[in-house]
Amino acid sequence: MSEQKLSAELRTEFGKGFARRARAAGQIPAVIYGHGAEPLHVNLPGRATTLAVRTANALLSLDINGEGHLALVKDIQRDPIKQIIEHIDLLTVRQGEKVTVDVPVHLTGEVAPGAVVNQEATTISLEAEATHLPTAVEFDIEGREAGAHVHASDLVLPKGSTLLTDADTLIVNISEAVAAEGAEEAEAEAAAPAEAAAE
Secondary structure, eight states: OOOEEEEEEEOOOOSHHHHHHHHHTTEEEEEEEETTEEEEEEEEEHHHHHHHTTSTTOEEEEEETTEEEEEEEEEEEEOTTTOOEEEEEEEEOOTTOEEEEEEEEEEESOOOTTEEEEESOSEEEEEEEGGGOOSOEEEEOTTOOTTOEEEGGGSOOOTTOEEOSOTTOEEEEEEEHHHHHHHHHHHHHHHHHHHHHHO
16 A cells, blocks of 8 residues: 655644644644654644545655654544544554554455355454555455355465454355345244233
């Protein structure tokens, strides 16, 4: 994944009032920490940053007063109602350094007729180089029959990545559609007498 280049300004004022003024001016307050250094408090350009962090585990190349910093997005705080970004936590990284990230598992293809896909785990933990972080791991379920299982160990990882999630973790469970529907009907029938009794 290529890094996103952004200019950042160091900030010396803190508190909710200052953060509110920064957001009103189209900036996003952020803090950069890691490698035992003092945390750096910066303001990032609002629109460009919002676009840059839409990808999971976004890597930012920041220009802070002419000095370059590589940083990985670790946490994004959003307004619960407006969903605008209120604050970002960044982890400073170095070229070639290995970091731990959670990566989504995307399924492709269609299972065999009469089978249903149950995705038991939507993300896995990987260790990968900070400057080559995968955005997702894909797995093809084309033509798989009911009764098939996909474990973390079955996933093909991007080059240079190491699986940290337990290899036996169930990612996908493929079951029979009829059995699933029958179970729902049985549940509905079992619930009906209880509802009648309640009335």
